[in-house]
Amino acid sequence: MNDLEVRLRTVQERIAAAARRAGRDPTEVCLVAVTKGQPPEMIWAAYELGVRHFGENRVEEAEAKARQLPPGITLHMIGHVQSRKAERVVALFQMVHSVDSVKLARRLDLKSAGRATPLPILLEVNLSGEESKYGFQADRWTEDRAQQQELFTAVGEIVALPHLQVQGLMTMAPIVADPEQARPVFARLRQLRDELAAAFPQVHWHHLSMGMTDDFEVAVEEGATLVRIGRAIFAPDQPVWCTVSSAESRGGVSDR
Numbered sequence: 001m002n003d004l005e006v007r008l009r010t011v012q013e014r015i016a017a018a019a020r021r022a023g024r025d026p027t028e029v030c031l032v033a034v035t036k037g038q039p040p041e042m043i044w045a046a047y048e049l050g051v052r053h054f055g056e057n058r059v060e061e062a063e064a065k066a067r068q069l070p071p072g073i074t075l076h077m078i079g080h081v082q083s084r085k086a087e088r089v090v091a092l093f094q095m096v097h098s099v100d101s102v103k104l105a106r107r108l109d110l111k112s113a114g115r116a117t118p119l120p121i122l123l124e125v126n127l128s129g130e131e132s133k134y135g136f137q138a139d140r141w142t143e144d145r146a147q148q149q150e151l152f153t154a155v156g157e158i159v160a161l162p163h164l165q166v167q168g169l170m171t172m173a174p175i176v177a178d179p180e181q182a183r184p185v186f187a188r189l190r191q192l193r194d195e196l197a198a199a200f201p202q203v204h205w206h207h208l209s210m211g212m213t214d215d216f217e218v219a220v221e222e223g224a225t226l227v228r229i230g231r232a233i234f235a236p237d238q239p240v241w242c243t244v245s246s247a248e249s250r251g252g253v254s255d256r
Contacts, residue, residue, distance in 0.1 A: 003235070004042075005049055008033075011216075011232050018220035029220055032076050034212075034230030036061065040068035042234060047073065055097075055228050059085050062092050078170075078209075078228055080134050087111040090119060097170040097209045097226070100124040100134045105158040112163035119163065122170040122209050123155065125192065127185050133172055138192060152199060159203050168207030168225070169193050179215040186210050186222035 001009070016026035032055040035043050043054060047070040054069075056062040057079030069075070077093040080100070086107035089096060099105050099121045112119040129139030136155075141148045159166050171189045173182035189210055197205040209226040211219025216227040 004045055004233070007233050007235065008046065008049055008051070011229055014217055015220055015227065018217040022221040022223075024220070024223075028225060030226050032078070032209075032226055032228045033233055034078065034228050035234070036079075036230060038230075038234055040065050043068075044070055046233065053226075055230075056093075059088050059092070063088065066092060076226075076228075081108075083107045090115070095120045095122070095167075097122045097228075098124045098134065099158070099164075100136060102154050102157050105161060105164060109161040109163045115163065118165035120165050120167050122168050122207055123158065123166060124170045125151075125189065127171050127188050127192075128174045130174060135171065138188075141192060142188075152196075155196060155200065159200050166203050166205075168205050168209065169196075170207075170209035170226075172212075173210070173215055173219075175214075179218045182215040183218050183222060186215075186219045186224065190223040 012031065015029050015031060019026040019029055030053055031051065032053045033046050033051050034055045034057075036057045043065070046054075052072070053074045053076060055076040055078040059081075062075065062077075074094045075092060077089055077096045078098060081089055081096065081098055081104055083104050086104065090108060090111040096108065096119065099108065105121070108119060108121065124135040125138040126133045126135035127138050129137070136151050137147060138151055141151055158164065169189055169192065171185065173185040176182055189208055193205050193208060197203070207225045208223050209228065210222075211224045211227040213229050213232040216224070216229055219227060
């Protein structure tokens with residue numbers, strides 16, 4: 001096996017072991033290989049090893065790679081999306097993890113009107129309260145009635161949009177030294193998902209997109225169905241394929 005295959009198989013084994021520890025079927029967890037900064041050749045190499053779900057952070061980089069990507073893959077937008085780029089996102093991606101406002105959802109809905117099927121989306125929530133993170137504010141949703149009402153009102157507006165299909169939630173945990181410190185964030189996302197499922201039973205709240213290289217095992221134990229992993233697969237010393245301006249790189253959702 002080459003180095004990429006060794007890293008990929010190790011990650012897959014760790015995901016499966018974490019799922020079994022939680023009494024879950026490992027097939028319930030989908031690995032999204034984060035390919036930010038990776039050349040198309042690396043994406044093809046992972047594809048040939050069986051990976052079918054890939055995550056990109058930036059529209060511009062995904063567009064530059066689009067004609068060189070393998071056939072039949074599912075491309076996930078996992079980074080912050082500006083409303084003015086909604087049309088480009090709809091044209092490129094099969095799922096958007098990072099819907100963080102009603103404004104963005106409305107824009108995506110408008111641009112998805114011509115699709116044969118609704119665009120699958122996840123609602124990004126900020127459970128840590130960190131100002132550096134995007135997402136619907138939900139750091140006090142259990143005890144702050146006003147925040148909870150604002151959040152649930154926004155969700156109600158989004159699930160009513162005809163050309164989007166809400167499938168779950170996404171979050172980023174704080175960067176911590178010990179992955180166990182991220183566990184409460186993942187548990188709270190699962191709790192929020194369950195409350196939203198009760199409030200909006202017309203939606204199939206299947207997905208929890210949470211967990212990256214440094215904390216994905218804890219996320220799986222807490223119910224993650226989508227884990228976004230880049231560095232553990234593509235090694236931190238891989239060359240960056242394309243560069244972006246500092247304005248474009250700020251605040252993106254990436255694998256740490």
